[in-house]
Amino acid sequence: xxxxxxxxxxxxxxxxxxxxxxxxxxxxxxxxxxxxxxxxxxxxxxxxxxxxxxxxxxxxxxxxxxxxxxxxxxxxxxxxxxxxxxxxxxxxxxxxxxxxxxxxxxxxxxxxxxxxxxxxxxxxxxxxxxxxxxxxxxxxxxxxxxxxxxxxxxxxxxxxxxxxxxxxxxxxxxxxxxxxxxxxxxxxxxxxxxxxxxxxxxxxxxxxxxxxxxxxxxxxxxxxxxxxxxxxxxxxxxxxxxxxxxxxxxxxxxxxxxxxxxxxxxxxxxxxxxxxxxxxxxxxxxxxxxxxxxxxxxxxxxxxxxxxxxxxxxxxxxxxxxxx
Amino acid sequence: xxxxxxxxxxxxxxxxxxxxxxxxxxxxxxxxxxxxxxxxxxxxxxxxxxxxxxxxxxxxxxxxxxxxxxxxxxxxxxxxxxxxxxxxxxxxxxxxxxxxxxxxxxxxxxxxxxxxxxxxxxxxxxxxxxxxxxxxxxxxxxxxxxxxxxxxxxxxxxxxxxxxxxxxxxxxxxxxxxxxxxxxxxxxxxxxxxxxxxxxxxxxxxxxxxxxxxxxxxxxxxxxxxxxxxxxxxxxxxx
Numbered sequence: 001x002x003x004x005x006x007x008x009x010x011x012x013x014x015x016x017x018x019x020x021x022x023x024x025x026x027x028x029x030x031x032x033x034x035x036x037x038x039x040x041x042x043x044x045x046x047x048x049x050x051x052x053x054x055x056x057x058x059x060x061x062x063x064x065x066x067x068x069x070x071x072x073x074x075x076x077x078x079x080x081x082x083x084x085x086x087x088x089x090x091x092x093x094x095x096x097x098x099x100x101x102x103x104x105x106x107x108x109x110x111x112x113x114x115x116x117x118x119x120x121x122x123x124x125x126x127x128x129x130x131x132x133x134x135x136x137x138x139x140x141x142x143x144x145x146x147x148x149x150x151x152x153x154x155x156x157x158x159x160x161x162x163x164x165x166x167x168x169x170x171x172x173x174x175x176x177x178x179x180x181x182x183x184x185x186x187x188x189x190x191x192x193x194x195x196x197x198x199x200x201x202x203x204x205x206x207x208x209x210x211x212x213x214x215x216x217x218x219x220x221x222x223x224x225x226x227x228x229x230x231x232x233x234x235x236x237x238x239x240x241x242x243x244x245x246x247x248x249x250x251x252x253x254x255x256x257x258x259x260x261x262x263x264x265x266x267x268x269x270x271x272x273x274x275x276x277x278x279x280x281x282x283x284x285x286x287x288x289x290x291x292x293x294x295x296x297x298x299x300x301x302x303x304x305x306x307x308x309x310x311x312x313x314x315x316x317x318x319x320x321x322x323x324x
Numbered sequence: 325x326x327x328x329x330x331x332x333x334x335x336x337x338x339x340x341x342x343x344x345x346x347x348x349x350x351x352x353x354x355x356x357x358x359x360x361x362x363x364x365x366x367x368x369x370x371x372x373x374x375x376x377x378x379x380x381x382x383x384x385x386x387x388x389x390x391x392x393x394x395x396x397x398x399x400x401x402x403x404x405x406x407x408x409x410x411x412x413x414x415x416x417x418x419x420x421x422x423x424x425x426x427x428x429x430x431x432x433x434x435x436x437x438x439x440x441x442x443x444x445x446x447x448x449x450x451x452x453x454x455x456x457x458x459x460x461x462x463x464x465x466x467x468x469x470x471x472x473x474x475x476x477x478x479x480x481x482x483x484x485x486x487x488x489x490x491x492x493x494x495x496x497x498x499x500x501x502x503x504x505x506x507x508x509x510x511x512x513x514x515x516x517x518x519x520x521x522x523x524x525x526x527x528x529x530x531x532x533x534x535x536x537x538x539x540x541x542x543x544x545x546x547x548x549x550x551x552x553x554x555x556x557x558x559x560x561x562x563x
Contacts, residue, residue: 010359020435022438023437201553208433209435211395212433212435213450214393215393215422215427216422216423216427216446216447216450217419217420217422217423217447217450217451218419218450219414219416219419222450323395324394324395324396324397324415324418
């Protein structure tokens with residue numbers, strides 16, 4: 001609805017808000033610092049994921065298994081008329097902490113001895129003990145007197161309970177997880193603090209404009225929203241840069257950690273996208289990452305962006321409360 | 325419309341926050357209390373009135389205008405604006421009150437990185453006026469005030485008089501019910517000052533309440549109107 005005799009409308013009438021936030025919060029400083037924070041957060045997160053994988057493996061794998069060796073298994077037991085192995089099995093059957101028991105067969109014993117005695121170990125006339133693998137109930141431990149009871153019934157019986165060192169290792173991995181979580185929280189807090197400082201510096205630079213906008217009827221949510229959009233975007237960019245820089249490092253670490261967390265040198269980590277090759281190509285790097293990292297790494301920029309947005313909102317609103 | 329009852333104001337730490345007594349606990353920090361810049365000011369201005377705000381430098385004219393424009397809240401006393409008791413108003417109510425007034429600042433406060441057009445459009449955009457109406461009204465206002473060919477100029481490219489006119493255009497573009505002006509003709513020559521005052525009088529005749537702080541005796545004698553006179557922070561005329 002143009003009026004007669006009036007000049008034409010400005011060609012590019014953008015919705016200028018007057019806060020001048022590009023000058024208030026420059027493009028480079030905040031993304032650089034947030035990128036460094038995001039890189040550290042990625043490493044801490046990877047540490048937490050690795051510790052979790054180790055804990056899962058130990059709590060469900062070797063740590064939960066007890067091995068019992070019964071020498072001369074068919075000989076009569078010291079008590080009663082049954083064989084030594086039957087007596088041991090009967091004793092174990094009455095122990096509530098044991099979820100399942102399995103006696104290794106000849107082929108399984110051969111496979112165990114093969115690394116030491118070679119492929120023909122089964123043909124050797126060695127007096128092999130009977131080997132029992134016991135799986136314990138979750139969280140349960142063997143009775144302290146079990147080893148003595150078994151040795152009384154079948155002298156020479158050995159009970160190898162890995163629970164003691166397994167529990168220590170589990171405690172260690174849980175500690176590592178807690179440390180990684182603490183590191184993540186610290187990094188997030190530092191990132192928030194950096195954003196708050198940048199926002200306060202921006203407020204100081206544009207104080208006059210903010211007061212003017214406030215005086216002309218700008219609401220707190222309008223001013224805080226403009227700041228939050230700017231800092232949130234810069235923090236998101238910084239987070240993306242940090243995640244990209246962390247990607248090759250984490251891919252390489254994942255490849256190195258795979259044998260320890262998977263239990264076999266040529267197996268991938270549980271949950272890993274299959275393919276243990278790694279390289280500088282993004283697809284190869286992504287393939288090397290375990291699933292939690294594959295999901296967590298893209299979430300990192302979103303998290304930094306959210307931290308930036310929330311921190312700026314809080315900082316600006318707190319400052320605006322000084323005005324009536 | 326505007327009613328002040330025994331209003332006092334101390335400028336300083338904490339004085340901007342509603343419900344807080346300024347300088348509470350400040351005595352032991354600063355060692356002394358800052359004197360009140362306004363003391364026991366009481367007056368009422370009905371809707372549609374025009375008032376000159378007079379007084380020597382340092383009398384408290386700008387401080388009183390800052391109270392009226394809600395840049396600070398009175399330390400004591402009662403202040404009622406558009407029927408709202410200001411000290412008890414919520415922040416959202418204060419925002420609505422600010423949108424019903426136009427202010428010409430003594431130091432103009434044009435934003436240097438915005439064009440003249442965007443400076444004048446700012447209060448309309450903050451009030452979420454539809455953009456087509458913003459475009460039409462701002463262009464009409466700037467044309468009327470003689471800046472129709474300087475829409476895209478930055479304030480730094482304008483003369484002092486042009487900047488003053490742009491600041492006035494920003495204050496009146498929303499046709500506010502209340503217009504507050506602090507030395508609005510300070511940078512203008514006599515013909516421009518008269519033309520500006522005619523604009524303010526026209527706005528007043530259209531129903532806006534106008535309060536103008538000035539030292540310009542020529543204008544005061546040319547445009548006869550009741551006055552509020554301050555001396556040393558006290559209202560000595562116009563109560």
